[in-house]
Amino acid sequence: MGKPSKGTETGSKSDKKFEKKLQFYTKVKDTLASLSVQKEIGKKKKNRSRQKKLKAYDLSTLSEFLPEANASLKSAQPAPDLKMNCKRRQELVLSEGERLNKVLDHPAFQADPIGSIFQHLQSEQPPAEEKPKKKTNINGSKKRKSRKKGKAESMDF
Secondary structure (H helix, E strand, C coil): CCCCCHHHHHHHHHHHHHHHHHHHHHHHHHHHHHHHHHHHHHHHHHHHHHHHHHHHCCCHHHHHHCHHHHHHHHHCCCCCCCCCCHHHHHHHHHHHHHHHHHHHHCHHHHHCHHHHHHHHHHHHCCCCCCCCCCCECCCCCECCCCCCCCCCCCCCC
16 A cells, blocks of 8 residues: 555666657657658748749840840859869969068068058059038038927917
Protein backbone atom coordinates (compact mmCIF):
# COMPACT_ATOMS: atom_id res chain seq x y z
CA MET A 1 0.00 0.00 0.00
CA GLY A 2 2.87 2.36 0.68
CA LYS A 3 5.77 3.05 -1.59
CA PRO A 4 6.99 0.13 -3.62
CA SER A 5 10.48 -1.09 -2.95
CA LYS A 6 13.25 0.83 -4.67
CA GLY A 7 14.84 -2.22 -6.23
CA THR A 8 11.86 -3.24 -8.35
CA GLU A 9 10.88 0.29 -9.49
CA THR A 10 14.28 1.78 -10.45
CA GLY A 11 14.59 -0.11 -13.72
CA SER A 12 11.15 0.91 -14.93
CA LYS A 13 11.70 4.54 -13.91
CA SER A 14 14.82 4.80 -16.06
CA ASP A 15 12.93 3.03 -18.85
CA LYS A 16 10.18 5.66 -18.61
CA LYS A 17 12.74 8.47 -18.80
CA PHE A 18 14.32 6.83 -21.81
CA GLU A 19 10.93 6.44 -23.50
CA LYS A 20 10.15 10.15 -22.84
CA LYS A 21 13.45 11.16 -24.40
CA LEU A 22 12.76 9.01 -27.45
CA GLN A 23 9.29 10.52 -27.83
CA PHE A 24 10.73 14.02 -27.55
CA TYR A 25 13.42 13.32 -30.14
CA THR A 26 10.88 11.85 -32.57
CA LYS A 27 8.65 14.92 -32.17
CA VAL A 28 11.61 17.21 -32.84
CA LYS A 29 12.61 15.17 -35.87
CA ASP A 30 9.05 15.28 -37.26
CA THR A 31 8.75 19.05 -36.81
CA LEU A 32 12.12 19.64 -38.46
CA ALA A 33 11.12 17.49 -41.40
CA SER A 34 7.82 19.32 -41.84
CA LEU A 35 9.52 22.73 -41.54
CA SER A 36 12.10 21.84 -44.17
CA VAL A 37 9.35 20.69 -46.54
CA GLN A 38 7.47 23.95 -45.99
CA LYS A 39 10.67 25.91 -46.59
CA GLU A 40 11.30 24.12 -49.90
CA ILE A 41 7.74 24.82 -51.02
CA GLY A 42 8.18 28.50 -50.19
CA LYS A 43 11.47 28.65 -52.12
CA LYS A 44 9.84 27.10 -55.17
CA LYS A 45 7.07 29.70 -55.09
CA LYS A 46 9.60 32.54 -54.79
CA ASN A 47 11.62 31.19 -57.70
CA ARG A 48 8.52 30.93 -59.85
CA SER A 49 7.48 34.51 -59.14
CA ARG A 50 11.01 35.77 -59.85
CA GLN A 51 11.06 33.93 -63.17
CA LYS A 52 7.69 35.43 -64.12
CA LYS A 53 8.94 38.92 -63.27
CA LEU A 54 12.09 38.38 -65.32
CA LYS A 55 10.00 37.26 -68.28
CA ALA A 56 7.83 40.36 -67.95
CA TYR A 57 10.88 42.65 -68.09
CA ASP A 58 12.63 40.82 -70.90
CA LEU A 59 13.33 43.49 -73.52
CA SER A 60 15.78 41.50 -75.63
CA THR A 61 13.38 41.47 -78.57
CA LEU A 62 13.61 45.25 -78.78
CA SER A 63 17.40 45.20 -79.11
CA GLU A 64 17.25 44.33 -82.81
CA PHE A 65 15.45 47.61 -83.48
CA LEU A 66 18.16 49.65 -81.72
CA PRO A 67 21.43 49.05 -83.62
CA GLU A 68 23.35 52.02 -82.17
CA ALA A 69 22.60 50.98 -78.59
CA ASN A 70 23.63 47.43 -79.42
CA ALA A 71 27.02 48.57 -80.73
CA SER A 72 27.70 50.69 -77.65
CA LEU A 73 26.87 47.79 -75.34
CA LYS A 74 29.42 45.55 -77.06
CA SER A 75 32.20 48.14 -76.83
CA ALA A 76 31.57 49.02 -73.19
CA GLN A 77 31.59 45.53 -71.70
CA PRO A 78 33.06 45.65 -68.18
CA ALA A 79 36.02 43.50 -67.23
CA PRO A 80 35.01 40.26 -65.53
CA ASP A 81 35.11 40.34 -61.75
CA LEU A 82 38.17 38.50 -60.56
CA LYS A 83 37.98 36.56 -57.35
CA MET A 84 40.76 37.19 -54.89
CA ASN A 85 42.96 34.14 -54.68
CA CYS A 86 46.59 33.70 -53.69
CA LYS A 87 48.02 34.38 -57.15
CA ARG A 88 45.82 37.43 -57.73
CA ARG A 89 46.73 38.80 -54.29
CA GLN A 90 50.47 38.44 -55.03
CA GLU A 91 50.07 40.24 -58.36
CA LEU A 92 48.15 43.02 -56.65
CA VAL A 93 50.81 43.42 -53.95
CA LEU A 94 53.57 43.61 -56.56
CA SER A 95 51.77 46.13 -58.75
CA GLU A 96 50.82 48.33 -55.80
CA GLY A 97 54.39 48.13 -54.48
CA GLU A 98 55.73 49.36 -57.82
CA ARG A 99 53.15 52.12 -57.84
CA LEU A 100 54.16 53.22 -54.33
CA ASN A 101 57.83 53.31 -55.33
CA LYS A 102 56.99 55.51 -58.33
CA VAL A 103 55.06 57.91 -56.07
CA LEU A 104 57.88 58.04 -53.52
CA ASP A 105 60.49 58.70 -56.23
CA HIS A 106 58.45 61.48 -57.86
CA PRO A 107 60.13 64.90 -57.35
CA ALA A 108 56.84 66.71 -56.63
CA PHE A 109 56.09 64.25 -53.83
CA GLN A 110 59.60 64.58 -52.40
CA ALA A 111 59.32 68.39 -52.37
CA ASP A 112 55.85 68.61 -50.77
CA PRO A 113 54.22 65.25 -49.90
CA ILE A 114 50.97 66.56 -48.41
CA GLY A 115 50.53 69.19 -51.11
CA SER A 116 51.04 66.68 -53.90
CA ILE A 117 48.54 64.26 -52.32
CA PHE A 118 46.02 67.09 -52.00
CA GLN A 119 46.57 68.11 -55.64
CA HIS A 120 46.14 64.49 -56.77
CA LEU A 121 42.88 64.16 -54.86
CA GLN A 122 41.58 67.43 -56.31
CA SER A 123 42.32 66.24 -59.86
CA GLU A 124 40.73 62.82 -59.27
CA GLN A 125 37.51 64.07 -57.64
CA PRO A 126 34.65 65.16 -59.90
CA PRO A 127 33.68 68.84 -59.55
CA ALA A 128 31.23 69.36 -56.72
CA GLU A 129 27.89 70.95 -57.53
CA GLU A 130 27.26 74.11 -55.57
CA LYS A 131 23.94 74.33 -53.80
CA PRO A 132 22.21 77.70 -53.66
CA LYS A 133 22.60 79.36 -50.29
CA LYS A 134 19.52 79.99 -48.19
CA LYS A 135 18.70 83.60 -47.54
CA THR A 136 19.07 84.80 -43.99
CA ASN A 137 17.63 87.72 -42.11
CA ILE A 138 19.61 90.85 -41.32
CA ASN A 139 20.65 89.50 -37.94
CA GLY A 140 21.74 86.17 -39.47
CA SER A 141 18.88 83.98 -38.22
CA LYS A 142 16.85 81.85 -40.56
CA LYS A 143 13.60 83.26 -41.84
CA ARG A 144 10.57 81.85 -40.09
CA LYS A 145 7.32 81.24 -41.83
CA SER A 146 4.67 83.59 -40.59
CA ARG A 147 1.43 82.03 -39.47
CA LYS A 148 -1.80 83.66 -40.42
CA LYS A 149 -4.00 83.81 -37.42
CA GLY A 150 -7.68 84.49 -37.88
CA LYS A 151 -8.81 87.67 -36.16
CA ALA A 152 -11.41 87.28 -33.48
CA GLU A 153 -14.62 88.78 -34.78
CA SER A 154 -16.62 90.94 -32.45
CA MET A 155 -20.05 89.66 -31.70
CA ASP A 156 -22.74 92.28 -32.25
CA PHE A 157 -26.20 91.67 -30.88
